[in-house]
Amino acid sequence: MHLSPSENHRWYMSRLQPELHYDGGEVRPWQNRLRRKLRKLVGDVPQERCALGVRRLWRREHPLGMIEKIVYTSEPYADVPAYVCLPKNVEPPYTFFICLQGHSTGMHNSIAVQRDDNTLPHQVAGDRDFGLGCMQRGIAALCIEQRSFGERREQKQKRVAAHGCQDATMQALMLGRTLIGERMYDVDRAIDYLSWRGDARMDQVGVMGNSGGGTLSLFSAALLPRVAMAMPSSYFCTFKDSIMSIGHCVDNYIPGLLKVAEMSDIMGLFAPKPVVLVHGKDDPIFPIAATRRAFRELQRIYAAAGAKDRCHLVVGNEGHRFYADQAWPVMLKEIKRLQD
Ligand SMILES: [Zn+2]
Numbered sequence: 355m356h357l358s359p360s361e362n363h364r365w366y367m368s369r370l371q372p373e374l375h376y377d378g379g380e381v382r383p384w385q386n387r388l389r390r391k392l393r394k395l396v397g398d399v400p401q402e403r404c405a406l407g408v409r410r411l412w413r414r415e416h417p418l419g420m421i422e423k424i425v426y427t428s429e430p431y432a433d434v435p436a437y438v439c440l441p442k443n444v445e446p447p448y449t450f451f452i453c454l455q456g457h458s459t460g461m462h463n464s465i466a467v468q469r470d471d472n473t474l475p476h477q478v479a480g481d482r483d484f485g486l487g488c489m490q491r492g493i494a495a496l497c498i499e500q501r502s503f504g505e506r507r508e509q510k511q512k513r514v515a516a517h518g519c520q521d522a523t524m525q526a527l528m529l530g531r532t533l534i535g536e537r538m539y540d541v542d543r544a545i546d547y548l549s550w551r552g553d554a555r556m557d558q559v560g561v562m563g564n565s566g567g568g569t570l571s572l573f574s575a576a577l578l579p580r581v582a583m584a585m586p587s588s589y590f591c592t593f594k595d596s597i598m599s600i601g602h603c604v605d606n607y608i609p610g611l612l613k614v615a616e617m618s619d620i621m622g623l624f625a626p627k628p629v630v631l632v633h634g635k636d637d638p639i640f641p642i643a644a645t646r647r648a649f650r651e652l653q654r655i656y657a658a659a660g661a662k663d664r665c666h667l668v669v670g671n672e673g674h675r676f677y678a679d680q681a682w683p684v685m686l687k688e689i690k691r692l693q694d
Pocket residue numbers: 457518519566603604605606
């Protein structure tokens with residue numbers, strides 16, 4: 355007897371060839387087709403951009419430069435708090451990375467302070483202090499809070515689901531949206547904010563993040579044309595071997611996506627722009643063997659786009675975390691190439 359629903363799904367998947375999986379040929383027309391389709395699958399985004407209404411909450415000196423906390427309005431009733439990190443001894447315009455935390459206590463990890471009192475230090479594991487990591491390397495950072503995480507965790511539902519993303523994810527589906535689509539829109543508005551600032555090099559905006567932050571780095575790179583560099587960590591794999599085989603949070607799922615494309619295809623929408631994929635060899639929820647397989651698929655797309663040397667996989671020796679000392683030198687070389 356076969357009683358397990360996922361057993362049936364695995365059988366179904368084994369016969370499924372995603373409709374727009376890259377199978378050779380010209381990259382640009384394939385990208386256009388897949389991008390159009392993916393835009394539909396991630397759901398609706400607001401038709402009109404509202405005013406950002408930027409407010410500054412505080413600004414203070416840091417040994418690595420200057421940090422300010424701001425908030426901008428992404429769409430009505432969706433405010434996005436963020437830290438702006440400006441490196442010491444670097445003249446604007448700045449190269450900026452938008453930094454995204456995953457399922458953690460929130461964006462406060464990016465600058466290693468406590469969430470409820472930003473004046474107090476906080477110990478951060480696995481190099482997740484992305485904002486400080488950027489500043490150390492002369493890069494500016496915009497560390498935003500993703501929907502359902504940290505300061506934007508659900509607090510207004512009558513009975514909040516046990517899993518933090520569940521209420522927002524399910525409501526989004528009923529509204530013809532997805533949480534990934536909504537979070538991506540916040541990243542798009544973060545780029546509007548950088549443009550509004552006037553001190554960012556708008557041709558050198560990167561996205562980076564770990565786990566759920568890796569997810570959004572990948573989808574933002576695929577669908578937001580103003581993203582120039584991407585460094586997704588602890589996410590790149592195959593859908594089949596990760597979110598379809600191992601329990602993951604509901605915010606990972608996009609209705610109908612696997613009928614259309616695998617993850618390598620979605621990352622392939624970013625070719626020929628530089629991408630550094632970061633992964634731990636012992637990641638239990640995004641297995642490295644599948645990551646390597648997906649990377650070979652991605653290399654095929656980059657090679658066909660004439661940019662094989664612009665996609666990189668950096669493998670760290672531990673689990674599900676970021677590896678700053680291994681990843682940044684590769685990305686810094688790519689940034690230098692953009693500047694030459
Ligand atoms: Zn989640």
